Amino acid sequence: MTQSIADYTTLNNGVKMPWLGLGVWKVEDGNEVVQAVEAAIQSGYRSIDTAAAYKNEAGVGDGVRNSGVARKDLFVTTKIFNSDQGYDEALAAFENSNQKLGLEYVDLLLIHWPVKGKYKDTWRAMEKLYNNGLVRAIGVSNFQVHHLIDLMGSCDVCPMVNQVEFHPLLTQEPLRAYCRENKIQLEAWSPLMQGNLDQPVLQEIAEKYGKTAAQVVLRWDLQHGVVTIPKSTHEERIRENAHIFDFSLTQEEMNRIDGLNQNKRFGPDPDNFNF
Numbered sequence: 327m328t329q330s331i332a333d334y335t336t337l338n339n340g341v342k343m344p345w346l347g348l349g350v351w352k353v354e355d356g357n358e359v360v361q362a363v364e365a366a367i368q369s370g371y372r373s374i375d376t377a378a379a380y381k382n383e384a385g386v387g388d389g390v391r392n393s394g395v396a397r398k399d400l401f402v403t404t405k406i407f408n409s410d411q412g413y414d415e416a417l418a419a420f421e422n423s424n425q426k427l428g429l430e431y432v433d434l435l436l437i438h439w440p441v442k443g444k445y446k447d448t449w450r451a452m453e454k455l456y457n458n459g460l461v462r463a464i465g466v467s468n469f470q471v472h473h474l475i476d477l478m479g480s481c482d483v484c485p486m487v488n489q490v491e492f493h494p495l496l497t498q499e500p501l502r503a504y505c506r507e508n509k510i511q512l513e514a515w516s517p518l519m520q521g522n523l524d525q526p527v528l529q530e531i532a533e534k535y536g537k538t539a540a541q542v543v544l545r546w547d548l549q550h551g552v553v554t555i556p557k558s559t560h561e562e563r564i565r566e567n568a569h570i571f572d573f574s575l576t577q578e579e580m581n582r583i584d585g586l587n588q589n590k591r592f593g594p595d596p597d598n599f600n601f
Contacts, residue, residue: 328571331344332372335551337486338511339463342401346555346568348363348366350362350363350380350386351380353385353557354382354385355381355384358385358559359389361559362558363386363390363393364389364392364393366564367389367400369568370568372401373400373403374389375515375555378405378407378410378423379405383404384427387429390427400433402434403433404436406423406437411444412447412448413448415448415451417451417454420451420460431459431460431461433462433463437465439467440468440469440596446477446480449464449477464486465485465488465510467488467490467515468490469490474505474508474510484508486511487510487511488510488513489513489555492512492514492547492552493514493516493517493519493543494525494586496588506551511553514554514555515593516593517547517554517556520592523543525539525586528542537569537573541566541570543583544556545570
């Protein structure tokens with residue numbers, strides 16, 4: 327069981343990925359994202375998740391460089407967006423992201439969404455980047471089971487990560503089972519349900535441990551073996567989100583939180599999304 331912010335999971339290619347990271351979706355490039363990244367790293371985070379679509383890769387790179395922590399001790403993720411999918415397009419998009427980040431290499435590169443008819447070509451480009459050592463791991467985001475089956479029917483390198491919307495109202499049980507069976511690490515985006523934490527079960531458990539509902543949800547993620555990347559720009563909240571290693575939920579509490587599932591999405595549905 328995860329006991330420290332320094333703990334990590336080992337991906338199917340042997341690369342170590344921290345269990346907890348900072349997400350920077352909707353964080354403005356420049357001072358806002360630089361300060362959030364610096365605050366997270368100072369609080370012990372070692373993983374930062376950005377994307378070309380977030381338009382803040384340059385600030386993430388600055389924050390990483392300013393942190394005073396060696397590059398080899400940090401884990402940086404970015405993503406190929408929908409408009410950049412296809413073989414040549416993805417290679418060009420990665421070059422652009424890499425230049426903005428300015429970090430020599432990327433730890434994890436993901437396909438942001440499964441754009442029909444394009445994601446296999448995008449994956450071939452990512453396999454090339456991986457084989458050339460420009461990225462340490464490659465994976466996907468927002469892939470359902472059928473997308474993964476389709477991709478894995480023709481790929482040379484199995485995805486190492488699938489980053490999806492995951493929280494107590496969307497527990498993704500069949501997808502989690504498939505990823506477990508195929509040694510694909512599941513990672514949660516929007517783990518805190520975009521602030522919709524007013525569930526009596528969460529409040530009750532939080533009260534028992536002297537924690538917030540957010541901290542209870544993040545702990546639930548980790549005990550399910552799901553990497554999680556809560557987003558915040560506030561230093562106090564960034565620190566608070568990291569204080570989840572001094573308690574653990576009982577199996578009964580895990581089951582009660584699982585029971586909140588409504589298959590409810592706060593973000594787009596990968597099968598009904600206007601790419």
